[in-house]
Amino acid sequence: MTEPTDVDNDLGLPSRRRFLREGSALLGGAVMAGGLAGSEALAASDNADNLPPNVPEWMKAPGDPMGSQLYGTPSPFEKGVIKNIPDNLPQYLSASGRTPLQDLDGIITPNGLFYERHHGGVPTIDPAQHRLMLHGLVDRPLIFTMDDIRRFPSESHIYFLECSGNPNYKKPYGKTASDLVGLLSCAEWTGVSLKVVLQEAGLQPGAKWIVAEGADAAAMTRSIPIEKCLEDAMLAYSQNGERLRPQQGYPLRLLLPGFEGNMSVKWLRRLRVAAEPTYSREETSKYTDLMPNGSVREFTFYMEAKSIITRPSGGQRLSTPGFHEISGIAWSGHGKVKRVDVSVDDGKSWQEAQLQEPVLTRALTRFRLPWQWDGKPAVIQSRATDVTGYVQPTLAELLAVRGDNYYYHNNAIWPWRIAANGEVSNASA
Amino acid sequence: MTEPTDVDNDLGLPSRRRFLREGSALLGGAVMAGGLAGSEALAASDNADNLPPNVPEWMKAPGDPMGSQLYGTPSPFEKGVIKNIPDNLPQYLSASGRTPLQDLDGIITPNGLFYERHHGGVPTIDPAQHRLMLHGLVDRPLIFTMDDIRRFPSESHIYFLECSGNPNYKKPYGKTASDLVGLLSCAEWTGVSLKVVLQEAGLQPGAKWIVAEGADAAAMTRSIPIEKCLEDAMLAYSQNGERLRPQQGYPLRLLLPGFEGNMSVKWLRRLRVAAEPTYSREETSKYTDLMPNGSVREFTFYMEAKSIITRPSGGQRLSTPGFHEISGIAWSGHGKVKRVDVSVDDGKSWQEAQLQEPVLTRALTRFRLPWQWDGKPAVIQSRATDVTGYVQPTLAELLAVRGDNYYYHNNAIWPWRIAANGEVSNASA
Numbered sequence: 001m002t003e004p005t006d007v008d009n010d011l012g013l014p015s016r017r018r019f020l021r022e023g024s025a026l027l028g029g030a031v032m033a034g035g036l037a038g039s040e041a042l043a044a045s046d047n048a049d050n051l052p053p054n055v056p057e058w059m060k061a062p063g064d065p066m067g068s069q070l071y072g073t074p075s076p077f078e079k080g081v082i083k084n085i086p087d088n089l090p091q092y093l094s095a096s097g098r099t100p101l102q103d104l105d106g107i108i109t110p111n112g113l114f115y116e117r118h119h120g121g122v123p124t125i126d127p128a129q130h131r132l133m134l135h136g137l138v139d140r141p142l143i144f145t146m147d148d149i150r151r152f153p154s155e156s157h158i159y160f161l162e163c164s165g166n167p168n169y170k171k172p173y174g175k176t177a178s179d180l181v182g183l184l185s186c187a188e189w190t191g192v193s194l195k196v197v198l199q200e201a202g203l204q205p206g207a208k209w210i211v212a213e214g215a216d217a218a219a220m221t222r223s224i225p226i227e228k229c230l231e232d233a234m235l236a237y238s239q240n241g242e243r244l245r246p247q248q249g250y251p252l253r254l255l256l257p258g259f260e261g262n263m264s265v266k267w268l269r270r271l272r273v274a275a276e277p278t279y280s281r282e283e284t285s286k287y288t289d290l291m292p293n294g295s296v297r298e299f300t301f302y303m304e305a306k307s308i309i310t311r312p313s314g315g316q317r318l319s320t321p322g323f324h325e326i327s328g329i330a331w332s333g334h335g336k337v338k339r340v341d342v343s344v345d346d347g348k349s350w351q352e353a354q355l356q357e358p359v360l361t362r363a364l365t366r367f368r369l370p371w372q373w374d375g376k377p378a379v380i381q382s383r384a385t386d387v388t389g390y391v392q393p394t395l396a397e398l399l400a401v402r403g404d405n406y407y408y409h410n411n412a413i414w415p416w417r418i419a420a421n422g423e424v425s426n427a428s429a
Numbered sequence: 430m431t432e433p434t435d436v437d438n439d440l441g442l443p444s445r446r447r448f449l450r451e452g453s454a455l456l457g458g459a460v461m462a463g464g465l466a467g468s469e470a471l472a473a474s475d476n477a478d479n480l481p482p483n484v485p486e487w488m489k490a491p492g493d494p495m496g497s498q499l500y501g502t503p504s505p506f507e508k509g510v511i512k513n514i515p516d517n518l519p520q521y522l523s524a525s526g527r528t529p530l531q532d533l534d535g536i537i538t539p540n541g542l543f544y545e546r547h548h549g550g551v552p553t554i555d556p557a558q559h560r561l562m563l564h565g566l567v568d569r570p571l572i573f574t575m576d577d578i579r580r581f582p583s584e585s586h587i588y589f590l591e592c593s594g595n596p597n598y599k600k601p602y603g604k605t606a607s608d609l610v611g612l613l614s615c616a617e618w619t620g621v622s623l624k625v626v627l628q629e630a631g632l633q634p635g636a637k638w639i640v641a642e643g644a645d646a647a648a649m650t651r652s653i654p655i656e657k658c659l660e661d662a663m664l665a666y667s668q669n670g671e672r673l674r675p676q677q678g679y680p681l682r683l684l685l686p687g688f689e690g691n692m693s694v695k696w697l698r699r700l701r702v703a704a705e706p707t708y709s710r711e712e713t714s715k716y717t718d719l720m721p722n723g724s725v726r727e728f729t730f731y732m733e734a735k736s737i738i739t740r741p742s743g744g745q746r747l748s749t750p751g752f753h754e755i756s757g758i759a760w761s762g763h764g765k766v767k768r769v770d771v772s773v774d775d776g777k778s779w780q781e782a783q784l785q786e787p788v789l790t791r792a793l794t795r796f797r798l799p800w801q802w803d804g805k806p807a808v809i810q811s812r813a814t815d816v817t818g819y820v821q822p823t824l825a826e827l828l829a830v831r832g833d834n835y836y837y838h839n840n841a842i843w844p845w846r847i848a849a850n851g852e853v854s855n856a857s858a
Contacts, residue, residue, distance in 0.1 A: 056558060056698075062646045063550030064675075065521035070511040071503070072541040075679045077556055078672050082499035092494035105619035105667040106585035111539055112501040113671065121492030127506055129485060153754050156535035156785050156795055190534035217491045238534040240669065242542065243507050246493075250504045269485075325582050356585050358787045366585055 074112075083113060084178040093121045094218070096163060098182025102313045107158070107329065107356070107364040109185035111240050116247045117163050117183060119282070120218030123267055127251035130215065132235070136273035139202030146251050149235060152192040152200075157234070157257070158363045160186040160331045162303045164260035164287060164408040169399060173414075173429045177313040180414050180426070181306070184331075186364040189255055191236035194229050203273060211278045212254050215269040222263045222287075223277030224256065228301070232257050232362075235268065257362040258333030259301045260408070262287060292403035303333035305392050306411040307340050307367070307384035318422035321375035326353070329364045332386035336360070339385045340367040346379035346415070346427075353382070373418070379427050381415035395428060503541075512542060513607040522550045523647070525592060527611025531742045536587070536758065536785070536793040538614035540669050545676045546592050546612060548711065549647030552696055556680035559644065561664070565702035568631030575680050578664060581621040581629075586663070586686070587792040589615040589760045591732050593689035593716060593837040598828060602843075602858045606742040609843050609855070610735070613760075615793040618684050620665035623658050632702060640707045641683050644698040651692045651716075652706030653685065657730070661686050661791075664697065686791040687762030688730045689837070691716060721832035732762035734821050735840040736769050736796070736813035747851035750804035755782070758793045761815035765789070768814045769796040775808035775844070775856075782811070802847070808856050810844035824857060 074081065084098040097116040099109055109115075116122075127146045135141035163183035167174060174180040203226075210229050214220040224233070234255040237243060244250040249266030256264050262282060277283070277299070288298040307330035312318055326344070330337045336359050341350035353367040367382065384392045395412035417427035503510065513527035526545040528538055538544075545551075556575045564570035592612035596603060603609040632655075639658050643649040653662070663684040666673060673679040678695030685693050691711060706712070706728070717727040736759035741747055755773070759766045765788050770779035782796040796811065813821045824841035844856035 054560075056554070056644060058552035058554055058696075059644055059646055059648060062522045063547070063552040065550055066524040066545050066547050066676075067512065067514040067521055067526045068551070069541075069676070070514065070526075072512075072543065072674050072676055074500070074540075074671060075556075075673075075675050076553070077680075081671060083496065083501075085496040085499065092496055093491045095495040097496045097499075104670040105583065106617045106670050108537060108617040108669045110669045110671045111503075112498075112541075114501065116495050118492070118495050121494055122497070123487035123492040124505070125485070125487055127504075131483075147748065151752065151754075153799060154534065154756060154797065188535045188537045215485060215488055217488055219488060240537045240539045241533040241535050242503060242510060242539045244504075245501050246504050247495075247498070247501055250506075267487075319576065323580065325580075327583060358789065360787065368583065370582060 081113070083116065084176070084182050094119045096183055098178045099185045100178045101182055101184065101308070101310050101329070102177040102316065104310070107186050107366050108240065109187055111187070111242065111245050111248075114185040114187065114239070114245065114248055115161075115163065115183050117261065118216065118218075118247075119220050120216045122246050123216050124246060125215060125251060125267060130251050130269070132252060132268060132271065134197065134201050134271045134273075136211075137204040137207040137275065138198075138273050139204060140200075142201050146237070149192060149237065149252060152196055154190055155193060155234070156188055156190040158186065158188045158360050159255065159257040160184060160362060160364050161261045161264060162331070164262065164300070164303070167410055168407050169395070169402070169410050171429070173426050174314070175426055175429070176315045177308055177310045179314070181308050183261070187239045188241070189234060189236040190238035191234040191255065194233035194235055194254070197235060198229060198273075206275045207273045209274045209277050211270075211272040211274055211280075212263075212265040212268060213270040213272075214249075214265045215267040220262070220265055220282060221278060221280035222265055222282060223274075223280070223299075224263060225301075228256055228259065258303060258335075260287065260303055263301065287408060289402070289408055290405040292405075300409055301333075303331070304409065304411045305332035305334070305337070305384045305386040305390050306330065307382040307392060308414055309342070309380060309382050309416060312380070312418065312424045313416055314424055314426050316424045318373055318418060318424070320422075321373050324371050324373050326369045326371050326380060328367055328382050330367055330382070330384040331362075331364050332384065332390070333362060334390065335362065335387040337365040337384055338387050338389075340365075341383045341385075342367075342369045342380065343383075344371055344378055344380050347381065350383065375420065377420050378418045379415050380418065381413050381427075383413055510542070512545065513605075513611050523548045525612055527607045528614045529607045530611055530613065530737070530739050530758070531606040531745065533739070536615050536795050537669065538616055540616070540671065540674050540677075543614040543616065543668070543674065543677055544590075544592070544612045546690065547645065547647075547676075548649050549645045551675050552645050553675060554644060554680060554696060559680050559698070561681060561697060561700070563626065563630050563700045563702075565640075566633040566636040566704065567627075567702050568633060569629075571630050575666070578621060578666065578681060581625055583619055584622060584663070585617055585619040587615065587617045587789050588684065588686040589613060589791060589793045590690045590693060591760070593691065593729070593732070596839055597836050598824070598831070598839050600858070602855050603743070604855055604858070605744045606737055606739045608743070610737050612690070615760075616668045617670070618663060618665040619667035620663040620684065623662035623664055623683070626664060627658060627702075635704045636702045638703045638706050640699075640701040640703055640709075641692075641694040641697060642699040642701075643678075643694045644696040649691070649694055649711060650707060650709035651694055651711060652703075652709065652728075653692060654730075657685055657688065687732060687764075689716065689732055692730065716837060718831070718837055719834040721834075729838055730762075732760070733838065733840045734761035734763070734766070734813045734815040734819050735759065736811040736821060737843055738771070738809060738811050738845060741809070741847065741853045742845055743853055743855045745853045747802060747847060747853070749851075750802050753800050753802050755798045755800050755809060757796055757811050759796055759811070759813040760791075760793050761813065761819070762791060763819065764791065764816040766794040766813055767816050767818075769794075770812045770814075771796075771798045771809065772812075773800055773807055773809050776810065779812065804849065806849050807847045808844050809847065810842050810856075812842055
């Protein structure tokens with residue numbers, strides 16, 4: 001029998017080989033412990049025509065017929081993978097529900113787990129009755145039905161959305177990745193370029209802002225600089241192929257890639273073109289910040305570069321020492337993620353993680369780093385850098401500048417502590 | 430007041446401008462008909478502080494509280510957007526359910542609408558009890574738990590999956606895009622490179638095929654050339670972020686990008702490395718084709734380049750003459766789609782459609798073409814070309830070569846007929 005090394009060479013196996021060779025023994029060890037050493041050990045000789053021992057129950061009788069779910073749902077064994085919602089909120093009409101980031105892979109958030117943030121509950125809107133009004137400093141004020149909106153040329157893009165209060169700065173800090181930054185999701189959106197719709201109405205001189213209003217009970221209202229409206233803003237009606245979910249603005253929402261999530265006004269009913277912002281309730285009582293010198297920071301649109309390790313992360317447990325992939329997500333409101341560095345020694349040294357292609361503008365980017373855990377306590381963390389060169393800061397750096405009254409736009413590095421027994425917890429808590 | 434043209438120039442509006450100016454009047458006309466001419470006409474003067482007339486019912490009281498769906502579902506107004514399943518099949522254990530392509534946008538298929546094809550029903554598998562056995566021509570036969578599989582380095586890719594019988598060649602032909610090619614979906618998959626797992630076991634000389642077996646009641650079994658297993662094959666456990674749905678192989682499936690869907694064996698329990706293919710039931714009684722000369726075409730792995738217009742498509746109706754975007758999807762098992770051409774004159778002339786970036790390998794690609802419908806009967810169709818230079822054929826071209834007994838791999842162009850009243854139907858029916 002040929003030695004394994006020669007076989008690998010015959011097959012032309014590539015550059016990852018040395019890494020895998022290192023990981024191999026340990027992975028093999030885990031496999032032996034979990035599989036071969038158990039009750040299902042392989043027969044010494046391979047008999048290709050026989051089923052392996054222990055044919056499971058679910059092979060002995062037909063399964064559920066095709067079409068028993070006309071709209072599919074997850075396995076009953078995944079019933080714990082749901083939105084992360086505190087059960088003791090004072091009220092739920094203006095509240096938020098988080099995506100379980102630590103249970104997800106890749107960059108697409110399934111629509112059922114997309115984060116929620118509402119100011120007056122979720123309206124149930126009949127799309128045949130819904131209208132979008134475009135008025136103010138335009139040549140031709142217009143009212144659109146959903147059919148009108150669908151008549152425009154369409155475009156599709158994968159973009160993240162993130163709440164600007166994700167998370168706040170004060171203890172107690174959350175225990176899981178979802179607790180910390182679960183007001184974050186990513187989807188493929190389809191809709192119309194807002195620029196195209198504005199061209200239809202004709203912008204007048206002095207058009208500097210657009211005030212967007214939602215058709216919810218809060219009439220959620222935000223002012224958007226005209227530059228963003230003419231850059232990459234969309235009127236979105238579909239999310240991951242199907243029409244928007246009610247919680248994400250059915251039948252129509254504004255989508256402002258890279259801006260704080262609340263500005264992507266849901267259930268969009270009105271766009272007023274204006275010379276000045278409107279200073280609505282949601283841009284005065286909320287979504288502004290008091291600086292230590294008493295000045296107010298307002299219109300803080302962009303979500304800055306950020307990242308978090310989702311696996312391993314708080315609440316999880318490493319079963320054994322040995323090979324563990326470190327995996328997480330990174331994003332920036334300013335464009336593409338350029339690099340992500342990971343430290344496994346409490347910030348003393350950093351290694352560049354691999355980014356999963358394609359790396360897309362203003363989308364989540366999945367990063368990964370192979371890691372051999374030696375079984376000793378460790379602190380791991382990730383740090384994103386975006387195309388502008390901006391580097392994700394530490395919490396201490398942010399707090400030093402922003403002071404005690406700051407609430408929004410916390411894009412700090414969040415380190416995880418791994419105990420000797422493998423338990424993972426928030427190292428800042 | 431400045432003329433609109435000057436305003437546009439002030440704003441630096443770009444290259445799409447001329448197209449939009451052409452479309453503009455017609456779109457405006459549609460908008461006028463649907464909006465301004467209706468009951469909701471705008472007041473002559475814009476009063477920024479007033480809500481527009483007819484504040485809808487759903488703004489007058491709070492909506493559903495946040496978290497009323499811990500796992501979200503579509504709007505009740507989208508209840509008709511479900512999998513396309515005939516209600517008169519002789520049985521449903523070995524049957525298929527189609528994705529409603531004509532109702533979807535972009536390239537991602539939401540998991541709830543991903544197509545289904547089963548041979549023995551859908552098993553309900555406890556992931557803690559599930560095992561994958563890897564044996565045959567390997568140095569170290571292994572049994573993996575799902576935890577073992579999750580320990581390997583992971584990767585994520587957006588790939589399409591398509592059934593090889595999508596559709597067959599015989600009349601009656603389907604009425605809608607879903608009827609015709611709805612055994613087609615696309616998702617972001619996360620899992621382990623099969624090559625990495627094979628390296629763990631160590632391939633022996635003579636390893637030329639891998640026989641994959643599913644843990645369903647049909648023990649669905651297919652033989653895969655070793656070259657594909659070492660190229661881009663994955664063991665996938667997640668789909669669009671969350672774990673696989675039961676209908677798509679929970680908790681583990683093989684994923685062979687670009688190959689006919691049934692080879693991406695679901696509920697994967699066994700990989701046997703062998704010198705020869707196994708000639709299983711599903712590669713003899715099914716998934717082979719009889720040629721006119723009496724020979725059999727077997728192991729027809731690759732799904733060839735293909736496309737279809739999804740909007741407008743069969744069963745839809747153009748409301749008025751004027752601007753309509755033609756939009757559809759294209760794909761190829763051999764790699765990226767290079768171009769898509771669209772004809773609006775029954776194949777007499779063709780125009781190159783715009784492809785939505787990013788164009789990904791072995792993923793769906795969304796294409797679009799602006800079109801002014803003159804209100805006369807028309808036949809529209811799309812034709813894909815992939816990176817190999819292969820061009821999607823007509824049905825007549827396929828039938829001429831393949832004869833009466835051929836069943837699988839029908840990648841023909843499917844033209845849609847548009848009647849003077851705007852109704853769209855299958856032009857081949």
